[in-house]
Amino acid sequence: MKRILFTTMLAAVLLVAGCGQSGGKSEEPAMNHSTGHGSGNSESSSQHEGHEENGGAEEGVSSNVQALFSYSNDSVKPNEEFVVKIRIQAPDGEPYDAFDTVHEKKMHLIIVNKDLSYFSHIHPDYEGGGQFTITTSLPAAGEYKWIADFKLEGGSALNRSEWMTVQGNAPALKPVEPDEQLVKTVDGKQVTLSMDHLMANMELSLNFHIADASTKEPISNLQPYLGAVGHVVILSEDAEQYLHVHPTEERSTGPDASFMTTFPHSGVYKIWGQFQQDGKVFTVPFVVKVP
Structure with a gap:
Protein backbone atom coordinates (compact mmCIF):
# COMPACT_ATOMS: atom_id res chain seq x y z
CA MET A 1 0.00 0.00 0.00
CA LYS A 2 2.84 2.43 0.86
CA ARG A 3 4.54 1.54 -2.44
CA ILE A 4 1.37 2.34 -4.42
CA LEU A 5 0.95 5.66 -2.59
CA PHE A 6 4.60 6.62 -3.21
CA THR A 7 4.28 5.82 -6.94
CA THR A 8 1.13 7.94 -7.22
CA MET A 9 2.76 10.91 -5.48
CA LEU A 10 5.88 10.65 -7.67
CA ALA A 11 3.76 10.68 -10.83
CA ALA A 12 1.95 13.79 -9.65
CA VAL A 13 5.23 15.59 -8.95
CA LEU A 14 6.57 14.73 -12.42
CA LEU A 15 3.34 15.95 -14.04
CA VAL A 16 3.55 19.33 -12.30
CA ALA A 17 7.24 19.73 -13.23
CA GLY A 18 6.46 18.92 -16.87
CA CYS A 19 3.72 21.54 -17.01
CA GLY A 20 6.15 24.19 -15.76
CA GLN A 21 8.44 23.71 -18.81
CA SER A 22 6.41 25.45 -21.51
CA GLY A 23 7.48 25.11 -25.11
CA GLY A 24 6.08 28.54 -26.03
CA LYS A 25 8.01 31.11 -28.08
CA SER A 26 9.94 33.93 -26.46
CA GLU A 27 8.77 37.42 -27.31
CA GLU A 28 10.86 39.71 -29.48
CA PRO A 29 12.24 42.80 -27.76
CA ALA A 30 9.86 45.69 -28.38
CA MET A 31 10.69 47.96 -31.30
CA ASN A 32 10.51 51.64 -30.39
CA HIS A 33 8.42 53.10 -33.13
CA SER A 34 10.03 54.37 -36.05
CA THR A 35 15.35 61.38 -48.36
CA GLY A 36 15.41 60.74 -51.46
CA HIS A 37 12.98 58.90 -53.70
CA GLY A 38 13.48 56.85 -56.80
CA SER A 39 12.13 54.06 -58.91
CA GLY A 40 13.37 51.78 -61.60
CA ASN A 41 12.29 48.84 -63.72
CA SER A 42 15.63 47.13 -64.26
CA GLU A 43 15.52 43.40 -63.62
CA SER A 44 17.75 42.44 -60.73
CA SER A 45 20.67 40.12 -61.24
CA SER A 46 21.04 39.17 -57.58
CA GLN A 47 18.49 38.40 -54.88
CA HIS A 48 18.85 37.91 -51.15
CA GLU A 49 16.40 37.19 -48.37
CA GLY A 50 16.51 39.65 -45.51
CA HIS A 51 16.47 38.51 -41.88
CA GLU A 52 14.77 40.03 -38.87
CA GLU A 53 16.66 42.22 -36.41
CA ASN A 54 17.31 41.24 -32.79
CA GLY A 55 16.88 37.55 -33.57
CA GLY A 56 13.65 37.47 -31.57
CA ALA A 57 10.64 35.28 -32.28
CA GLU A 58 7.43 36.91 -33.48
CA GLU A 59 3.93 35.59 -33.11
CA GLY A 60 1.31 34.97 -35.78
CA VAL A 61 1.70 36.08 -39.38
CA SER A 62 4.61 38.41 -38.53
CA SER A 63 7.02 35.54 -37.86
CA ASN A 64 6.64 34.37 -41.47
CA VAL A 65 7.18 37.73 -43.14
CA GLN A 66 10.21 37.75 -45.44
CA ALA A 67 11.97 40.54 -47.33
CA LEU A 68 13.64 39.65 -50.61
CA PHE A 69 16.28 42.24 -51.54
CA SER A 70 17.42 42.43 -55.16
CA TYR A 71 19.83 44.75 -56.97
CA SER A 72 20.04 45.82 -60.61
CA ASN A 73 23.82 45.32 -60.69
CA ASP A 74 25.86 42.24 -59.83
CA SER A 75 28.80 44.50 -58.98
CA VAL A 76 27.76 47.72 -57.29
CA LYS A 77 30.47 50.42 -57.38
CA PRO A 78 30.89 53.62 -55.35
CA ASN A 79 28.85 56.66 -56.46
CA GLU A 80 27.08 54.74 -59.22
CA GLU A 81 23.30 54.64 -59.15
CA PHE A 82 21.61 51.26 -58.94
CA VAL A 83 18.08 50.02 -58.35
CA VAL A 84 17.09 48.24 -55.15
CA LYS A 85 13.87 46.24 -54.97
CA ILE A 86 12.45 44.88 -51.73
CA ARG A 87 9.65 42.33 -51.96
CA ILE A 88 7.70 41.61 -48.77
CA GLN A 89 6.36 38.08 -48.93
CA ALA A 90 5.37 34.88 -47.14
CA PRO A 91 7.64 31.79 -47.16
CA ASP A 92 5.65 30.35 -50.10
CA GLY A 93 6.45 33.44 -52.18
CA GLU A 94 3.01 35.02 -51.96
CA PRO A 95 3.35 38.79 -51.51
CA TYR A 96 1.86 40.87 -48.74
CA ASP A 97 0.15 43.76 -50.47
CA ALA A 98 -1.42 45.84 -47.68
CA PHE A 99 0.76 48.14 -45.57
CA ASP A 100 -0.02 50.83 -43.05
CA THR A 101 1.40 54.30 -43.54
CA VAL A 102 3.68 55.12 -40.60
CA HIS A 103 4.84 58.72 -40.37
CA GLU A 104 3.81 59.45 -43.94
CA LYS A 105 5.58 56.44 -45.51
CA LYS A 106 4.83 52.75 -46.11
CA MET A 107 8.51 51.89 -45.69
CA HIS A 108 11.48 53.55 -44.01
CA LEU A 109 14.80 52.24 -45.34
CA ILE A 110 17.87 52.73 -43.15
CA ILE A 111 21.35 52.22 -44.64
CA VAL A 112 24.58 52.13 -42.62
CA ASN A 113 28.10 50.96 -43.34
CA LYS A 114 30.15 48.57 -41.23
CA ASP A 115 31.60 51.13 -38.80
CA LEU A 116 28.39 53.25 -38.73
CA SER A 117 30.18 56.29 -40.15
CA TYR A 118 27.65 56.39 -43.02
CA PHE A 119 23.92 56.79 -42.38
CA SER A 120 20.99 57.25 -44.75
CA HIS A 121 17.23 57.28 -44.13
CA ILE A 122 15.29 57.04 -47.41
CA HIS A 123 11.86 55.92 -48.56
CA PRO A 124 11.26 53.48 -51.41
CA ASP A 125 8.23 53.87 -53.67
CA TYR A 126 5.55 51.20 -53.33
CA GLU A 127 4.77 49.55 -56.67
CA GLY A 128 2.09 47.17 -55.43
CA GLY A 129 2.24 43.41 -55.09
CA GLY A 130 4.45 43.67 -52.01
CA GLN A 131 7.30 45.32 -53.91
CA PHE A 132 9.13 48.53 -52.99
CA THR A 133 11.69 50.16 -55.29
CA ILE A 134 14.27 52.92 -55.02
CA THR A 135 17.24 54.17 -57.03
CA THR A 136 20.22 55.21 -54.92
CA SER A 137 24.01 55.17 -54.70
CA LEU A 138 26.59 54.57 -51.99
CA PRO A 139 29.69 56.70 -51.43
CA ALA A 140 32.50 54.20 -50.90
CA ALA A 141 33.51 50.56 -51.16
CA GLY A 142 32.73 48.25 -48.26
CA GLU A 143 29.86 46.52 -46.52
CA TYR A 144 26.49 48.19 -46.01
CA LYS A 145 23.44 47.08 -44.09
CA TRP A 146 19.91 47.69 -45.38
CA ILE A 147 17.14 47.78 -42.79
CA ALA A 148 13.60 47.81 -44.17
CA ASP A 149 11.20 49.16 -41.55
CA PHE A 150 7.49 48.64 -42.31
CA LYS A 151 4.10 47.65 -40.89
CA LEU A 152 1.62 45.21 -42.38
CA GLU A 153 -1.92 46.55 -42.41
CA GLY A 154 -3.36 46.17 -38.91
CA GLY A 155 -0.19 44.49 -37.65
CA SER A 156 2.84 45.45 -35.59
CA ALA A 157 5.98 47.26 -36.72
CA LEU A 158 8.51 44.96 -38.40
CA ASN A 159 11.97 45.22 -39.87
CA ARG A 160 14.03 42.98 -42.11
CA SER A 161 17.64 43.49 -43.08
CA GLU A 162 20.67 42.25 -44.96
CA TRP A 163 24.28 43.15 -45.65
CA MET A 164 25.57 43.88 -49.16
CA THR A 165 29.00 44.82 -50.54
CA VAL A 166 30.06 47.76 -52.69
CA GLN A 167 33.05 46.73 -54.79
CA GLY A 168 36.48 48.37 -54.59
CA ASN A 169 39.12 49.18 -52.02
CA ALA A 170 37.23 49.86 -48.83
CA PRO A 171 38.60 52.49 -46.43
CA ALA A 172 39.87 51.27 -43.09
CA LEU A 173 37.15 50.80 -40.49
CA LYS A 174 37.16 53.12 -37.51
CA PRO A 175 36.12 52.04 -34.00
CA VAL A 176 32.72 53.21 -32.80
CA GLU A 177 33.82 55.19 -29.75
CA PRO A 178 31.52 56.84 -27.17
CA ASP A 179 31.43 60.64 -27.22
CA GLU A 180 33.09 62.38 -24.30
CA GLN A 181 30.51 65.17 -24.46
CA LEU A 182 27.00 64.88 -25.87
Missing part, protein backbone atom coordinates in the same frame (compact mmCIF):
# COMPACT_ATOMS: atom_id res chain seq x y z
CA VAL A 183 27.08 68.24 -27.66
CA LYS A 184 27.35 68.51 -31.45
CA THR A 185 27.23 71.36 -33.96
CA VAL A 186 25.54 70.57 -37.27
CA ASP A 187 24.43 73.02 -39.98
CA GLY A 188 24.67 75.98 -37.63
CA LYS A 189 22.74 74.27 -34.83
CA GLN A 190 24.11 73.27 -31.46
CA VAL A 191 22.41 70.08 -30.33
CA THR A 192 22.76 68.78 -26.78
CA LEU A 193 21.61 65.26 -25.88
CA SER A 194 20.63 64.50 -22.29
CA MET A 195 19.21 61.40 -20.61
CA ASP A 196 17.53 60.91 -17.25
CA HIS A 197 19.63 57.76 -16.75
CA LEU A 198 21.51 55.25 -18.89
CA MET A 199 21.06 51.54 -18.26
CA ALA A 200 20.15 48.48 -20.32
CA ASN A 201 16.61 47.10 -20.15
CA MET A 202 15.28 50.22 -18.43
CA GLU A 203 13.05 52.77 -20.17
CA LEU A 204 14.72 56.15 -20.39
CA SER A 205 14.12 59.61 -21.81
CA LEU A 206 16.28 61.06 -24.58
CA ASN A 207 16.06 64.83 -24.89
CA PHE A 208 17.57 66.84 -27.74
CA HIS A 209 17.95 70.55 -27.00
CA ILE A 210 18.50 72.57 -30.17
CA ALA A 211 19.95 76.08 -30.23
CA ASP A 212 21.59 78.44 -32.68
CA ALA A 213 25.30 77.58 -32.68
CA SER A 214 26.48 81.20 -32.83
CA THR A 215 23.99 82.99 -30.57
CA LYS A 216 23.10 80.02 -28.33
CA GLU A 217 19.47 81.16 -28.57
CA PRO A 218 17.00 78.26 -28.39
CA ILE A 219 15.44 77.28 -31.71
CA SER A 220 11.66 77.06 -31.49
CA ASN A 221 10.67 76.98 -35.16
CA LEU A 222 11.44 73.38 -36.03
CA GLN A 223 9.20 72.03 -38.79
CA PRO A 224 7.54 68.60 -38.88
CA TYR A 225 9.75 65.94 -40.44
CA LEU A 226 7.68 63.01 -41.65
CA GLY A 227 4.79 64.19 -39.49
CA ALA A 228 6.73 64.73 -36.25
CA VAL A 229 9.21 67.10 -34.65
CA GLY A 230 11.94 64.53 -35.22
CA HIS A 231 12.94 60.91 -35.60
CA VAL A 232 15.64 58.90 -33.86
CA VAL A 233 17.37 55.76 -35.14
CA ILE A 234 19.62 53.76 -32.81
CA LEU A 235 21.96 50.88 -33.68
CA SER A 236 24.35 48.83 -31.57
CA GLU A 237 27.97 49.02 -32.75
CA ASP A 238 27.61 45.67 -34.58
CA ALA A 239 24.37 46.94 -36.21
CA GLU A 240 22.41 43.97 -34.85
CA GLN A 241 20.20 45.84 -32.37
CA TYR A 242 17.93 48.35 -34.13
CA LEU A 243 15.55 50.93 -32.67
CA HIS A 244 13.44 53.49 -34.57
CA VAL A 245 12.10 55.92 -32.01
CA HIS A 246 9.35 58.50 -32.39
CA PRO A 247 8.94 61.60 -30.16
CA THR A 248 6.69 61.74 -27.13
CA GLU A 249 5.32 65.13 -28.27
CA GLU A 250 5.13 64.98 -32.04
CA ARG A 251 3.79 68.54 -32.47
CA SER A 252 6.63 70.20 -30.59
CA THR A 253 8.53 72.89 -32.53
CA GLY A 254 11.58 72.95 -30.25
CA PRO A 255 13.85 73.82 -28.70
CA ASP A 256 13.40 70.42 -27.02
CA ALA A 257 12.46 67.13 -28.63
CA SER A 258 11.99 64.21 -26.25
CA PHE A 259 11.89 60.48 -26.97
CA MET A 260 11.36 57.37 -24.83
CA THR A 261 13.29 54.19 -25.53
CA THR A 262 14.93 51.12 -23.98
CA PHE A 263 18.40 49.85 -24.85
CA PRO A 264 18.04 46.04 -25.05
CA HIS A 265 21.59 45.17 -23.94
CA SER A 266 24.68 46.76 -22.46
CA GLY A 267 27.22 48.00 -24.97
CA VAL A 268 28.03 50.82 -27.38
CA TYR A 269 25.22 52.36 -29.44
CA LYS A 270 25.10 55.07 -32.09
CA ILE A 271 22.14 57.46 -32.06
CA TRP A 272 21.05 59.58 -35.03
CA GLY A 273 18.55 62.37 -34.37
CA GLN A 274 16.84 63.90 -37.41
CA PHE A 275 15.08 67.27 -37.43
CA GLN A 276 13.97 69.91 -39.91
CA GLN A 277 14.23 73.70 -40.04
CA ASP A 278 13.60 76.05 -42.98
CA GLY A 279 12.79 73.08 -45.20
CA LYS A 280 16.14 71.35 -44.60
CA VAL A 281 16.61 68.12 -42.67
CA PHE A 282 19.70 67.89 -40.46
CA THR A 283 21.04 64.73 -38.85
CA VAL A 284 22.91 64.72 -35.54
CA PRO A 285 24.92 61.61 -34.48
CA PHE A 286 25.89 60.65 -30.94
CA VAL A 287 27.63 57.56 -29.54
CA VAL A 288 26.94 56.36 -25.99
CA LYS A 289 28.05 53.42 -23.86
CA VAL A 290 25.17 51.71 -22.06
CA PRO A 291 26.13 49.98 -18.77
Whole structure:
Protein backbone atom coordinates (compact mmCIF):
# COMPACT_ATOMS: atom_id res chain seq x y z
CA MET A 1 0.00 0.00 0.00
CA LYS A 2 2.84 2.43 0.86
CA ARG A 3 4.54 1.54 -2.44
CA ILE A 4 1.37 2.34 -4.42
CA LEU A 5 0.95 5.66 -2.59
CA PHE A 6 4.60 6.62 -3.21
CA THR A 7 4.28 5.82 -6.94
CA THR A 8 1.13 7.94 -7.22
CA MET A 9 2.76 10.91 -5.48
CA LEU A 10 5.88 10.65 -7.67
CA ALA A 11 3.76 10.68 -10.83
CA ALA A 12 1.95 13.79 -9.65
CA VAL A 13 5.23 15.59 -8.95
CA LEU A 14 6.57 14.73 -12.42
CA LEU A 15 3.34 15.95 -14.04
CA VAL A 16 3.55 19.33 -12.30
CA ALA A 17 7.24 19.73 -13.23
CA GLY A 18 6.46 18.92 -16.87
CA CYS A 19 3.72 21.54 -17.01
CA GLY A 20 6.15 24.19 -15.76
CA GLN A 21 8.44 23.71 -18.81
CA SER A 22 6.41 25.45 -21.51
CA GLY A 23 7.48 25.11 -25.11
CA GLY A 24 6.08 28.54 -26.03
CA LYS A 25 8.01 31.11 -28.08
CA SER A 26 9.94 33.93 -26.46
CA GLU A 27 8.77 37.42 -27.31
CA GLU A 28 10.86 39.71 -29.48
CA PRO A 29 12.24 42.80 -27.76
CA ALA A 30 9.86 45.69 -28.38
CA MET A 31 10.69 47.96 -31.30
CA ASN A 32 10.51 51.64 -30.39
CA HIS A 33 8.42 53.10 -33.13
CA SER A 34 10.03 54.37 -36.05
CA THR A 35 15.35 61.38 -48.36
CA GLY A 36 15.41 60.74 -51.46
CA HIS A 37 12.98 58.90 -53.70
CA GLY A 38 13.48 56.85 -56.80
CA SER A 39 12.13 54.06 -58.91
CA GLY A 40 13.37 51.78 -61.60
CA ASN A 41 12.29 48.84 -63.72
CA SER A 42 15.63 47.13 -64.26
CA GLU A 43 15.52 43.40 -63.62
CA SER A 44 17.75 42.44 -60.73
CA SER A 45 20.67 40.12 -61.24
CA SER A 46 21.04 39.17 -57.58
CA GLN A 47 18.49 38.40 -54.88
CA HIS A 48 18.85 37.91 -51.15
CA GLU A 49 16.40 37.19 -48.37
CA GLY A 50 16.51 39.65 -45.51
CA HIS A 51 16.47 38.51 -41.88
CA GLU A 52 14.77 40.03 -38.87
CA GLU A 53 16.66 42.22 -36.41
CA ASN A 54 17.31 41.24 -32.79
CA GLY A 55 16.88 37.55 -33.57
CA GLY A 56 13.65 37.47 -31.57
CA ALA A 57 10.64 35.28 -32.28
CA GLU A 58 7.43 36.91 -33.48
CA GLU A 59 3.93 35.59 -33.11
CA GLY A 60 1.31 34.97 -35.78
CA VAL A 61 1.70 36.08 -39.38
CA SER A 62 4.61 38.41 -38.53
CA SER A 63 7.02 35.54 -37.86
CA ASN A 64 6.64 34.37 -41.47
CA VAL A 65 7.18 37.73 -43.14
CA GLN A 66 10.21 37.75 -45.44
CA ALA A 67 11.97 40.54 -47.33
CA LEU A 68 13.64 39.65 -50.61
CA PHE A 69 16.28 42.24 -51.54
CA SER A 70 17.42 42.43 -55.16
CA TYR A 71 19.83 44.75 -56.97
CA SER A 72 20.04 45.82 -60.61
CA ASN A 73 23.82 45.32 -60.69
CA ASP A 74 25.86 42.24 -59.83
CA SER A 75 28.80 44.50 -58.98
CA VAL A 76 27.76 47.72 -57.29
CA LYS A 77 30.47 50.42 -57.38
CA PRO A 78 30.89 53.62 -55.35
CA ASN A 79 28.85 56.66 -56.46
CA GLU A 80 27.08 54.74 -59.22
CA GLU A 81 23.30 54.64 -59.15
CA PHE A 82 21.61 51.26 -58.94
CA VAL A 83 18.08 50.02 -58.35
CA VAL A 84 17.09 48.24 -55.15
CA LYS A 85 13.87 46.24 -54.97
CA ILE A 86 12.45 44.88 -51.73
CA ARG A 87 9.65 42.33 -51.96
CA ILE A 88 7.70 41.61 -48.77
CA GLN A 89 6.36 38.08 -48.93
CA ALA A 90 5.37 34.88 -47.14
CA PRO A 91 7.64 31.79 -47.16
CA ASP A 92 5.65 30.35 -50.10
CA GLY A 93 6.45 33.44 -52.18
CA GLU A 94 3.01 35.02 -51.96
CA PRO A 95 3.35 38.79 -51.51
CA TYR A 96 1.86 40.87 -48.74
CA ASP A 97 0.15 43.76 -50.47
CA ALA A 98 -1.42 45.84 -47.68
CA PHE A 99 0.76 48.14 -45.57
CA ASP A 100 -0.02 50.83 -43.05
CA THR A 101 1.40 54.30 -43.54
CA VAL A 102 3.68 55.12 -40.60
CA HIS A 103 4.84 58.72 -40.37
CA GLU A 104 3.81 59.45 -43.94
CA LYS A 105 5.58 56.44 -45.51
CA LYS A 106 4.83 52.75 -46.11
CA MET A 107 8.51 51.89 -45.69
CA HIS A 108 11.48 53.55 -44.01
CA LEU A 109 14.80 52.24 -45.34
CA ILE A 110 17.87 52.73 -43.15
CA ILE A 111 21.35 52.22 -44.64
CA VAL A 112 24.58 52.13 -42.62
CA ASN A 113 28.10 50.96 -43.34
CA LYS A 114 30.15 48.57 -41.23
CA ASP A 115 31.60 51.13 -38.80
CA LEU A 116 28.39 53.25 -38.73
CA SER A 117 30.18 56.29 -40.15
CA TYR A 118 27.65 56.39 -43.02
CA PHE A 119 23.92 56.79 -42.38
CA SER A 120 20.99 57.25 -44.75
CA HIS A 121 17.23 57.28 -44.13
CA ILE A 122 15.29 57.04 -47.41
CA HIS A 123 11.86 55.92 -48.56
CA PRO A 124 11.26 53.48 -51.41
CA ASP A 125 8.23 53.87 -53.67
CA TYR A 126 5.55 51.20 -53.33
CA GLU A 127 4.77 49.55 -56.67
CA GLY A 128 2.09 47.17 -55.43
CA GLY A 129 2.24 43.41 -55.09
CA GLY A 130 4.45 43.67 -52.01
CA GLN A 131 7.30 45.32 -53.91
CA PHE A 132 9.13 48.53 -52.99
CA THR A 133 11.69 50.16 -55.29
CA ILE A 134 14.27 52.92 -55.02
CA THR A 135 17.24 54.17 -57.03
CA THR A 136 20.22 55.21 -54.92
CA SER A 137 24.01 55.17 -54.70
CA LEU A 138 26.59 54.57 -51.99
CA PRO A 139 29.69 56.70 -51.43
CA ALA A 140 32.50 54.20 -50.90
CA ALA A 141 33.51 50.56 -51.16
CA GLY A 142 32.73 48.25 -48.26
CA GLU A 143 29.86 46.52 -46.52
CA TYR A 144 26.49 48.19 -46.01
CA LYS A 145 23.44 47.08 -44.09
CA TRP A 146 19.91 47.69 -45.38
CA ILE A 147 17.14 47.78 -42.79
CA ALA A 148 13.60 47.81 -44.17
CA ASP A 149 11.20 49.16 -41.55
CA PHE A 150 7.49 48.64 -42.31
CA LYS A 151 4.10 47.65 -40.89
CA LEU A 152 1.62 45.21 -42.38
CA GLU A 153 -1.92 46.55 -42.41
CA GLY A 154 -3.36 46.17 -38.91
CA GLY A 155 -0.19 44.49 -37.65
CA SER A 156 2.84 45.45 -35.59
CA ALA A 157 5.98 47.26 -36.72
CA LEU A 158 8.51 44.96 -38.40
CA ASN A 159 11.97 45.22 -39.87
CA ARG A 160 14.03 42.98 -42.11
CA SER A 161 17.64 43.49 -43.08
CA GLU A 162 20.67 42.25 -44.96
CA TRP A 163 24.28 43.15 -45.65
CA MET A 164 25.57 43.88 -49.16
CA THR A 165 29.00 44.82 -50.54
CA VAL A 166 30.06 47.76 -52.69
CA GLN A 167 33.05 46.73 -54.79
CA GLY A 168 36.48 48.37 -54.59
CA ASN A 169 39.12 49.18 -52.02
CA ALA A 170 37.23 49.86 -48.83
CA PRO A 171 38.60 52.49 -46.43
CA ALA A 172 39.87 51.27 -43.09
CA LEU A 173 37.15 50.80 -40.49
CA LYS A 174 37.16 53.12 -37.51
CA PRO A 175 36.12 52.04 -34.00
CA VAL A 176 32.72 53.21 -32.80
CA GLU A 177 33.82 55.19 -29.75
CA PRO A 178 31.52 56.84 -27.17
CA ASP A 179 31.43 60.64 -27.22
CA GLU A 180 33.09 62.38 -24.30
CA GLN A 181 30.51 65.17 -24.46
CA LEU A 182 27.00 64.88 -25.87
CA VAL A 183 27.08 68.24 -27.66
CA LYS A 184 27.35 68.51 -31.45
CA THR A 185 27.23 71.36 -33.96
CA VAL A 186 25.54 70.57 -37.27
CA ASP A 187 24.43 73.02 -39.98
CA GLY A 188 24.67 75.98 -37.63
CA LYS A 189 22.74 74.27 -34.83
CA GLN A 190 24.11 73.27 -31.46
CA VAL A 191 22.41 70.08 -30.33
CA THR A 192 22.76 68.78 -26.78
CA LEU A 193 21.61 65.26 -25.88
CA SER A 194 20.63 64.50 -22.29
CA MET A 195 19.21 61.40 -20.61
CA ASP A 196 17.53 60.91 -17.25
CA HIS A 197 19.63 57.76 -16.75
CA LEU A 198 21.51 55.25 -18.89
CA MET A 199 21.06 51.54 -18.26
CA ALA A 200 20.15 48.48 -20.32
CA ASN A 201 16.61 47.10 -20.15
CA MET A 202 15.28 50.22 -18.43
CA GLU A 203 13.05 52.77 -20.17
CA LEU A 204 14.72 56.15 -20.39
CA SER A 205 14.12 59.61 -21.81
CA LEU A 206 16.28 61.06 -24.58
CA ASN A 207 16.06 64.83 -24.89
CA PHE A 208 17.57 66.84 -27.74
CA HIS A 209 17.95 70.55 -27.00
CA ILE A 210 18.50 72.57 -30.17
CA ALA A 211 19.95 76.08 -30.23
CA ASP A 212 21.59 78.44 -32.68
CA ALA A 213 25.30 77.58 -32.68
CA SER A 214 26.48 81.20 -32.83
CA THR A 215 23.99 82.99 -30.57
CA LYS A 216 23.10 80.02 -28.33
CA GLU A 217 19.47 81.16 -28.57
CA PRO A 218 17.00 78.26 -28.39
CA ILE A 219 15.44 77.28 -31.71
CA SER A 220 11.66 77.06 -31.49
CA ASN A 221 10.67 76.98 -35.16
CA LEU A 222 11.44 73.38 -36.03
CA GLN A 223 9.20 72.03 -38.79
CA PRO A 224 7.54 68.60 -38.88
CA TYR A 225 9.75 65.94 -40.44
CA LEU A 226 7.68 63.01 -41.65
CA GLY A 227 4.79 64.19 -39.49
CA ALA A 228 6.73 64.73 -36.25
CA VAL A 229 9.21 67.10 -34.65
CA GLY A 230 11.94 64.53 -35.22
CA HIS A 231 12.94 60.91 -35.60
CA VAL A 232 15.64 58.90 -33.86
CA VAL A 233 17.37 55.76 -35.14
CA ILE A 234 19.62 53.76 -32.81
CA LEU A 235 21.96 50.88 -33.68
CA SER A 236 24.35 48.83 -31.57
CA GLU A 237 27.97 49.02 -32.75
CA ASP A 238 27.61 45.67 -34.58
CA ALA A 239 24.37 46.94 -36.21
CA GLU A 240 22.41 43.97 -34.85
CA GLN A 241 20.20 45.84 -32.37
CA TYR A 242 17.93 48.35 -34.13
CA LEU A 243 15.55 50.93 -32.67
CA HIS A 244 13.44 53.49 -34.57
CA VAL A 245 12.10 55.92 -32.01
CA HIS A 246 9.35 58.50 -32.39
CA PRO A 247 8.94 61.60 -30.16
CA THR A 248 6.69 61.74 -27.13
CA GLU A 249 5.32 65.13 -28.27
CA GLU A 250 5.13 64.98 -32.04
CA ARG A 251 3.79 68.54 -32.47
CA SER A 252 6.63 70.20 -30.59
CA THR A 253 8.53 72.89 -32.53
CA GLY A 254 11.58 72.95 -30.25
CA PRO A 255 13.85 73.82 -28.70
CA ASP A 256 13.40 70.42 -27.02
CA ALA A 257 12.46 67.13 -28.63
CA SER A 258 11.99 64.21 -26.25
CA PHE A 259 11.89 60.48 -26.97
CA MET A 260 11.36 57.37 -24.83
CA THR A 261 13.29 54.19 -25.53
CA THR A 262 14.93 51.12 -23.98
CA PHE A 263 18.40 49.85 -24.85
CA PRO A 264 18.04 46.04 -25.05
CA HIS A 265 21.59 45.17 -23.94
CA SER A 266 24.68 46.76 -22.46
CA GLY A 267 27.22 48.00 -24.97
CA VAL A 268 28.03 50.82 -27.38
CA TYR A 269 25.22 52.36 -29.44
CA LYS A 270 25.10 55.07 -32.09
CA ILE A 271 22.14 57.46 -32.06
CA TRP A 272 21.05 59.58 -35.03
CA GLY A 273 18.55 62.37 -34.37
CA GLN A 274 16.84 63.90 -37.41
CA PHE A 275 15.08 67.27 -37.43
CA GLN A 276 13.97 69.91 -39.91
CA GLN A 277 14.23 73.70 -40.04
CA ASP A 278 13.60 76.05 -42.98
CA GLY A 279 12.79 73.08 -45.20
CA LYS A 280 16.14 71.35 -44.60
CA VAL A 281 16.61 68.12 -42.67
CA PHE A 282 19.70 67.89 -40.46
CA THR A 283 21.04 64.73 -38.85
CA VAL A 284 22.91 64.72 -35.54
CA PRO A 285 24.92 61.61 -34.48
CA PHE A 286 25.89 60.65 -30.94
CA VAL A 287 27.63 57.56 -29.54
CA VAL A 288 26.94 56.36 -25.99
CA LYS A 289 28.05 53.42 -23.86
CA VAL A 290 25.17 51.71 -22.06
CA PRO A 291 26.13 49.98 -18.77
